[in-house]
Amino acid sequence: MEIAKVIVDVPVRSTDRPFDYSIPDALRLWIEVGSRVAVPFGHRTVQGFVVSLESGETETASGLKPIQEVLDLLPPLSPELVELGDWMSQRYACRRISALQAMLPTALKGKAERLISLGEEAEAADKPADELFPLFLEEDLEERTIIDFVRKAGEVTMKQLTRSFPGAAETVKFMLRRGMLTESQSIKDKMGKKKLKAVDLAIGLAAARESLSTFPARSARQKDVLSFLIEMEQMLPMPMKDLLAILQVTAGTVKALEEKGYIEISEIEVYRDPYRGRDFKPSSPLPLTPEQQKVFTRIARTVDEQQHEVFLLHGVTGSGKTEIYLQCIQRAVDQGRQAVVLVPEIALTPQMVERFKGRFGSGVAVMHSRLSVGERYDEWRKIREGKAMVAVGARSAVFAPFANLGLIIMDEEHESSYKQEENPKYHARDVAVRRAEQGGAAVILGSATPSLESYHAARSRSDIHFSPVLLEMPTRALGNALPKVHVVDMRDELKEGNRSMFSRRLHAALERRLEKGEQTVLLLNRRGFSTFVMCRSCGYVATCPDCDISLTYHSRSDNLRCHYCGHAESSPKLCPECGSEHIRFFGTGTQRVEEELGKLFPGIRVIRMDVDTTTEKGSHEKLLNQFRDKKADVLLGTQMVAKGLDFPDVTLVGVITADSALNLPDFRAGEKTFQLLTQVAGRAGRHQLPGEVVVQSYTPEHYSIVHASGHDYYSFVREELKHRRALHYPPYCRLILVTLSHEQLPLLLKMAENYALNLQGRARQLRWFASLDKLSADALDLLGPVASPLPKLKGRYRFQCIIKWRGAIDAIGLARQIAEELEDSVRDNNLQISIDVDPQMLM
Ligand SMILES: Nc1ncnc2c1ncn2[C@@H]1O[C@H](COP(=O)(O)OP(=O)(O)OP(=O)(O)O)[C@@H](O)[C@H]1O
Ligand SMILES: [Zn+2]
Numbered sequence: 001m002e003i004a005k006v007i008v009d010v011p012v013r014s015t016d017r018p019f020d021y022s023i024p025d026a027l028r029l030w031i032e033v034g035s036r037v038a039v040p041f042g043h044r045t046v047q048g049f050v051v052s053l054e055s056g057e058t059e060t061a062s063g064l065k066p067i068q069e070v071l072d073l074l075p076p077l078s079p080e081l082v083e084l085g086d087w088m089s090q091r092y093a094c095r096r097i098s099a100l101q102a103m104l105p106t107a108l109k110g111k112a113e114r115l116i117s118l119g120e121e122a123e124a125a126d127k128p129a130d131e132l133f134p135l136f137l138e139e140d141l142e143e144r145t146i147i148d149f150v151r152k153a154g155e156v157t158m159k160q161l162t163r164s165f166p167g168a169a170e171t172v173k174f175m176l177r178r179g180m181l182t183e184s185q186s187i188k189d190k191m192g193k194k195k196l197k198a199v200d201l202a203i204g205l206a207a208a209r210e211s212l213s214t215f216p217a218r219s220a221r222q223k224d225v226l227s228f229l230i231e232m233e234q235m236l237p238m239p240m241k242d243l244l245a246i247l248q249v250t251a252g253t254v255k256a257l258e259e260k261g262y263i264e265i266s267e268i269e270v271y272r273d274p275y276r277g278r279d280f281k282p283s284s285p286l287p288l289t290p291e292q293q294k295v296f297t298r299i300a301r302t303v304d305e306q307q308h309e310v311f312l313l314h315g316v317t318g319s320g321k322t323e324i325y326l327q328c329i330q331r332a333v334d335q336g337r338q339a340v341v342l343v344p345e346i347a348l349t350p351q352m353v354e355r356f357k358g359r360f361g362s363g364v365a366v367m368h369s370r371l372s373v374g375e376r377y378d379e380w381r382k383i384r385e386g387k388a389m390v391a392v393g394a395r396s397a398v399f400a401p402f403a404n405l406g407l408i409i410m411d412e413e414h415e416s417s418y419k420q421e422e423n424p425k426y427h428a429r430d431v432a433v434r435r436a437e438q439g440g441a442a443v444i445l446g447s448a449t450p451s452l453e454s455y456h457a458a459r460s461r462s463d464i465h466f467s468p469v470l471l472e473m474p475t476r477a478l479g480n481a482l483p484k485v486h487v488v489d490m491r492d493e494l495k496e497g498n499r500s501m502f503s504r505r506l507h508a509a510l511e512r513r514l515e516k517g518e519q520t521v522l523l524l525n526r527r528g529f530s531t532f533v534m535c536r537s538c539g540y541v542a543t544c545p546d547c548d549i550s551l552t553y554h555s556r557s558d559n560l561r562c563h564y565c566g567h568a569e570s571s572p573k574l575c576p577e578c579g580s581e582h583i584r585f586f587g588t589g590t591q592r593v594e595e596e597l598g599k600l601f602p603g604i605r606v607i608r609m610d611v612d613t614t615t616e617k618g619s620h621e622k623l624l625n626q627f628r629d630k631k632a633d634v635l636l637g638t639q640m641v642a643k644g645l646d647f648p649d650v651t652l653v654g655v656i657t658a659d660s661a662l663n664l665p666d667f668r669a670g671e672k673t674f675q676l677l678t679q680v681a682g683r684a685g686r687h688q689l690p691g692e693v694v695v696q697s698y699t700p701e702h703y704s705i706v707h708a709s710g711h712d713y714y715s716f717v718r719e720e721l722k723h724r725r726a727l728h729y730p731p732y733c734r735l736i737l738v739t740l741s742h743e744q745l746p747l748l749l750k751m752a753e754n755y756a757l758n759l760q761g762r763a764r765q766l767r768w769f770a771s772l773d774k775l776s777a778d779a780l781d782l783l784g785p786v787a788s789p790l791p792k793l794k795g796r797y798r799f800q801c802i803i804k805w806r807g808a809i810d811a812i813g814l815a816r817q818i819a820e821e822l823e824d825s826v827r828d829n830n831l832q833i834s835i836d837v838d839p840q841m842l843m
């Protein structure tokens with residue numbers, strides 16, 4: 001007897017292990033590792049995934065509850081993905097079910113639904129309700145109508161029933177108890193497949209032709225339809241809708257033909273194609289530049305040999321990385337394998353999609369969050385059913401259900417959006433490498449500004465589990481120079497009486513573009529919610545004496561706090577460096593910049609792109625198209641404007657304040673600033689016209705600004721690594737962020753203290769607890785507990801600890817174990833501990 005081990009979708013930690021079910025004979029053929037099934041669990045029916053099949057004793061198996069239903073024709077997960085889910089649950093200390101669910105489109109997050117049908121007695125007697133239950137009184141009219149309603153439908157959901165009979169809940173309950181109705185449960189998906197009525201010939205082609213002569217004159221319309229279908233025989237079955245529209249006939253005419261037996265009308269499944277009706281300019285492979293050729297040859301070798309290898313492709317903006325991606329994908333496809341291209345969500349512009357659709361046509365599936373649930377489901381199905389060979393998508397496309405994946409590409413690999421902030425808190429880069437390792441696939445991590453983690457991993461032994469081969473492209477493909485970058489010291493502007501947010505240099509440069517009819521991209525570098533304190537006279541920023549990250553202003557207590565270690569001080573009224581009173585809390589919005597632009601340049605046409613203007617579906621695309629069609633002079637926005645855009649007439653890029661990301665309480669602030677400045681500068685002068693960049697800053701001497709303006713990645717990396725090493729931050733160690741939350745503050749405080757103490761105690765026992773300063777390879781250190789940067793969320797208080805560790809110790813397992821013990825020790829079940837391994841944001 002075969003036993004299926006099933007991971008069930010029940011939101012309790014103690015159920016995070018496979019449960020055994022028997023397999024009914026009728027389902028045997030349909031159940032594989034990766035099948036999605038409905039199983040009884042307690043008194044409910046829940047969704048689950050088969051993670052293994054084992055043979056067991058007949059007696060044991062017959063004591064098990066059987067699997068109720070198989071929910072899909074093809075298992076939505078492959079054995080390879082099931083295994084990847086296992087790995088994720090250990091690597092990210094998350095539940096197995098949440099790892100598996102993360103791999104599937106929302107449409108398949110099925111929930112149990114209550115189904116009502118007739119009770120046995122009522123079913124057997126095929127009589128009107130009146131005769132069926134002679135005891136019904138006149139006033140039992142409601143029962144009678146319900147019975148007739150259910151009989152007519154065969155089976156209805158509880159929802160439909162209560163919608164059709166509002167206020168009948170009590171009656172239905174009574175009828176269930178009496179056995180007039182019965183109830184069952186089934187898993188219902190959020191979204192079904194889309195079906196269309198379609199028309200096909202019901203008789204052979206020759207017979208159909210012959211019958212044309214038999215139509216009487218009054219059935220001329222029917223004859224038209226039939227002869228049209230004969231003519232279009234290659235295109236059948238044809239959607240009814242299209243047929244009616246083309247021939248201008250009524251559905252009645254078509255129905256009549258069906259009744260006569262000439263044609264048949266059926267339902268066919270169709271894919272909801274988000275790009276239907278859109279033409280993509282076909283493109284063919286470009287002859288590569290010598291620099292590109294060298295890189296391509298190296299990667300192609302691995303792809304051809306179907307080996308696993310990771311490449312870090314460091315190519316400056318405009319070096320032609322995308323062409324490399326396209327040609328490598330072609331090689332994988334030639335091998336009969338498939339490819340995944342990961343792109344940061346906000347860079348997944350229509351321009352980007354066009355480049356892949358243009359080369360690989362309808363074999364490209366696109367997956368991102370701006371598609372509807374149905375569209376996403378259908379793009380996913382195209383992959384699962386083998387109708388696509390390339391998937392382009394955001395983070396979760398790393399789980400694209402290809403059968404024989406040969407290549408995974410991650411563009412802009414340094415982007416923090418590859419880390420998912422909700423459960424499971426995975427990083428798509430690490431998952432990609434792991435998946436490629438399993439299947440013998442190549443990985444290309446591409447960027448103009450590789451993350452320090454990846455770069456360090458390529459250069460030396462590091463704690464990251466992969467060591468990529470570094471490939472470089474230092475010049476632009478079209479041979480034009482990188483744009484000249486001017487850094488403007490905003491302190492000087494203030495000194496000389498310019499209080500505007502535009503320096504004289506940026507103002508003049510903008511004016512010149514307006515005169516010449518060239519375009520400008522303006523970046524307002526603003527992220528996160530926190531405010532920092534800065535002196536506008538000297539550029540001084542309040543930082544923590546222990547952690548060297550900027551302090552965050554808390555308006556309620558009017559003080560400054562460190563989000564890493566908890567250090568607090570009162571907020572200064574005068575600048576401690578220069579004594580100026582121009583010291584204030586920082587934050588400017590895009591809207592304010594837009595207003596100011598209107599005042600300075602009357603009549604200027606500005607497109608503003610930020611979270612407010614891009615919430616609507618397709619708005620992002622519309623705004624970019626308007627800008628491309630030169631309907632505006634300026635594209636103004638947040639980070640959205642920095643990524644991947646390629647517009648020939650953009651010759652000026654302005655950065656309003658380069659420092660605002662620099663001063664976030666984040667040890668990656670310098671890295672992020674460098675990356676963003678390099679990216680946005682790369683938008684200028686990509687084609688014939690030369691480009692210019694103006695960066696405004698209050699701390700122009702900061703190394704990330706200096707090196708970004710010199711397009712000097714290596715000097716930046718050298719300096720940044722020095723800081724990271726001195727302060728023990730990644731890539732010299734790894735981090736785990738542990739956040740505890742509870743409704744009651746005193747209890748939470750005690751628990752947070754306990755967590756820290758237990759962890760330290762255990763680590764000492766294991767001889768892991770050591771200062772990171774020591775040269776020993778295995779070390780673990782703990783910061784906190786301190787209040788989280790978001791100290792209260794949805795009525796729950798939050799405290800956090802940061803674990804710093806390195807070496808071969810199982811710090812993740814330990815962090816999880818202590819968390820679970822502590823959660824179990826609290827009786828009210830209300831303590832929540834979340835674990836974020838390798839966090840991108842420490843909050
Ligand atoms: N071999 C080639 N021959 C001619 N033109 C090329 C070639 N390779 C790339 N290009 C062109 O050079 C420009 C820059 O290429 P691409 O956008 O691929 O660079 P990238 O490295 O992806 O840049 P970014 O990181 O800035 O997005 C594009 O307009 C592209 O069409
Ligand atoms: Zn000052």
Ligand SMILES: [Zn+2]
Pocket residue numbers: 544545546547548562563564565566567
């Ligand atoms: Zn601190």
